[in-house]
Amino acid sequence: MSQNDLSEPSDAAFDNRAMTPAGLQTTASLANRRRFVFALNILSYMAILGALANVLGVGGWSVIDILLMVSFAVVLPWSVLGFWNSLIGFLLLRFVKNPLDNVAPFARAGDRATAITLRTAIVLTLRNEDPFRAIARLKTIKTSLDRTGLGDHFSYFILSDTSDPLIARDEQLQLSHWQAMLSDPGRVIYRRRQINTGFKAGNIRDFCAEWGNKFDLMLPLDADSLMAGETIVKLVRIMQAYPKIGILQSLVVGMPAESAFGRLFQFGMRHGMRPYTMGSAWWLADCGPYWGHNAVVRIEPFRLHCRLPLLSGTSALSGHILSHDQVEACFMRRAGFEVRVLPEEGGSWEDNPPSVIDFVRRDLRWCQGNLQYLKLQSLRALQPTSRFQLFWAISMFVGIPFWTLIILLCALKPLDTDDLIAGFPASDALWIYIGFLGLFLSPKLFGFLDVILSRRERDRYGGLKQFSLGALFEVAFSFLLGAITTLHVTIFMVALSLGHSIGWTAQTRDIKVLPAREAFKNLWPHLVVGGVVMALMASSSWHLLLASLPLTLGYIVAVPFAVLTSSAWFGRYLAKRGIASIPEELDVPAEIAMLKTGGPDASRLNR
Numbered sequence: 070m071s072q073n074d075l076s077e078p079s080d081a082a083f084d085n086r087a088m089t090p091a092g093l094q095t096t097a098s099l100a101n102r103r104r105f106v107f108a109l110n111i112l113s114y115m116a117i118l119g120a121l122a123n124v125l126g127v128g129g130w131s132v133i134d135i136l137l138m139v140s141f142a143v144v145l146p147w148s149v150l151g152f153w154n155s156l157i158g159f160l161l162l163r164f165v166k167n168p169l170d171n172v173a174p175f176a177r178a179g180d181r182a183t184a185i186t187l188r189t190a191i192v193l194t195l196r197n198e199d200p201f202r203a204i205a206r207l208k209t210i211k212t213s214l215d216r217t218g219l220g221d222h223f224s225y226f227i228l229s230d231t232s233d234p235l236i237a238r239d240e241q242l243q244l245s246h247w248q249a250m251l252s253d254p255g256r257v258i259y260r261r262r263q264i265n266t267g268f269k270a271g272n273i274r275d276f277c278a279e280w281g282n283k284f285d286l287m288l289p290l291d292a293d294s295l296m297a298g299e300t301i302v303k304l305v306r307i308m309q310a311y312p313k314i315g316i317l318q319s320l321v322v323g324m325p326a327e328s329a330f331g332r333l334f335q336f337g338m339r340h341g342m343r344p345y346t347m348g349s350a351w352w353l354a355d356c357g358p359y360w361g362h363n364a365v366v367r368i369e370p371f372r373l374h375c376r377l378p379l380l381s382g383t384s385a386l387s388g389h390i391l392s393h394d395q396v397e398a399c400f401m402r403r404a405g406f407e408v409r410v411l412p413e414e415g416g417s418w419e420d421n422p423p424s425v426i427d428f429v430r431r432d433l434r435w436c437q438g439n440l441q442y443l444k445l446q447s448l449r450a451l452q453p454t455s456r457f458q459l460f461w462a463i464s465m466f467v468g469i470p471f472w473t474l475i476i477l478l479c480a481l482k483p484l485d486t487d488d489l490i491a492g493f494p495a496s497d498a499l500w501i502y503i504g505f506l507g508l509f510l511s512p513k514l515f516g517f518l519d520v521i522l523s524r525r526e527r528d529r530y531g532g533l534k535q536f537s538l539g540a541l542f543e544v545a546f547s548f549l550l551g552a553i554t555t556l557h558v559t560i561f562m563v564a565l566s567l568g569h570s571i572g573w574t575a576q577t578r579d580i581k582v583l584p585a586r587e588a589f590k591n592l593w594p595h596l597v598v599g600g601v602v603m604a605l606m607a608s609s610s611w612h613l614l615l616a617s618l619p620l621t622l623g624y625i626v627a628v629p630f631a632v633l634t635s636s637a638w639f640g641r642y643l644a645k646r647g648i649a650s651i652p653e654e655l656d657v658p659a660e661i662a663m664l665k666t667g668g669p670d671a672s673r674l675n676r
Contacts, residue, residue, distance in 0.1 A: 089355045091313040091407045093174045102352040106153060113149050118142060124498045133478055133485045140475045144468040148508035151345065158348030159515040163522060172350045173411055178310035179303035185222045187285040187309050194272050196230040196265060198292040200240040206295050208247060209663045213298030224256045228272050230265035237261055270377055270393035277372040284368055291362040293420035297660050300416030304365045315406025316398055318357065318364040319417035320346055324661060325654045328423040329643055330634035335421045336649040337543040340516025346412040355407040356454035361394035363417045374404035380444045385437065385570040392438025395462055399455040424583045424635035426591050429557045436466045436558055437565060466558060473559040476620055480602045483609035506619060510544065529652040539649035549630050552623025556595055583635035585628065592627040599624025
């Protein structure tokens, strides 16, 4: 790893002061919150492992017992913290009158009608994406901002890393067509790099080097990003009121989706993210997350302090960092600027992958990028909470192969002679298993409960019946998808250790029918593993096989599940019955309505 940014100025001076850099909260109160969350997690972790040890240790410890214990010890922390983050968030959402005052005390500044003095660049990064689709979103954002009466404070940049010359030509045609319709075309700028050095992060850094001195803030967008003008203005006003906030991340939710996969995924993701983000923001506070898009970033400290290191070596984890965003957040906080999230829904959207295959491909890139953080452990002067964020991002994927191992070991467990004793506590084992499933689902379950307990919220989702049906569909969907993705990531991590790399490719944004042949080509290992596991379980205990279905059925049905959920007709079927509806379907925001007609200017240029 290079020495870039390994000796940035520390924020240690702030540790001895009463307040965080932006003066929002006392460091003592945040320290108490973090100690409280840490204690909850440690006590829960030890209690669950203790209960598991009492079950596995009956009759002595075999090799399978030891491996199961170790595997659970690795995977458990992620689920436990997810539970406590979500429970804290749920309690804040349901039982605190003004939860943002406790979690995001800066939020009120965004509601004040103060004059905008900062200059903001809206930055869209592209690489081999559909230019009409992406630029239509940028046009919509500009139209929405102009409607606020504050549009003159914003400029728009299309930063292309496109390697396909035909797509690049279409980008330029779409830009020329747009500029010809504007009274101020100079505020829309296009730049294309021939080589995407540093991937998206390198694209943003080149922008900062060339144009950064002309702007105070930037708002990075992905090709599928959409934001309301009022939301952007609110974020800018917050940044203006608090010069020591370096990154302000909005809570991004999924837009209405055509495919059944996108529809069910965004429904569950939204409800899991809402309480989880609220709870985590309560204690992460000034060391919050950055997701790389739909966030306002202060350019000067970003340019000076957030340069990413080039990871040394020749392995798949070397070179430019793929998951750049959280590292940049850590560097921003190290430089003495807060990184905050505004944990409320409203005016910040993205598209979700339209199929299982597209979702897995995106997940694998995140996996490789997060595992690159293993090479960043020598970074100096990071805030302890920021360093924890990097560790947590690593653990998100490191634990996945152990989930797969647990399923394989459970299939072998009945063959373990030490288990064939009359006193084996089967009921205790079942309750622990149910508890693990509950931990896995807990963020979404708290999100569902948050809606169910509020009539106003239920109505936003089409009523209790429709919402409940959506929740049931999504829970089943989550288990099937979980089986597919965990095995896929496990296989990828083995390949990664052998030097294979995912790289950075364009994502599929639009719905397409997934052919059964393509699904089988990608998912045949799931059939093999599922067949072996379920055969082993069936040979020893049908009860074990039935109990395992939430975790194993996805292996066997992976191919038909992938094909069915990619289809538009199944998505239309769910939509017609109001299953997994979201508020944006029932009360369509102006920005989404504009996109449904093709954007502010619906005419597509011929290629």
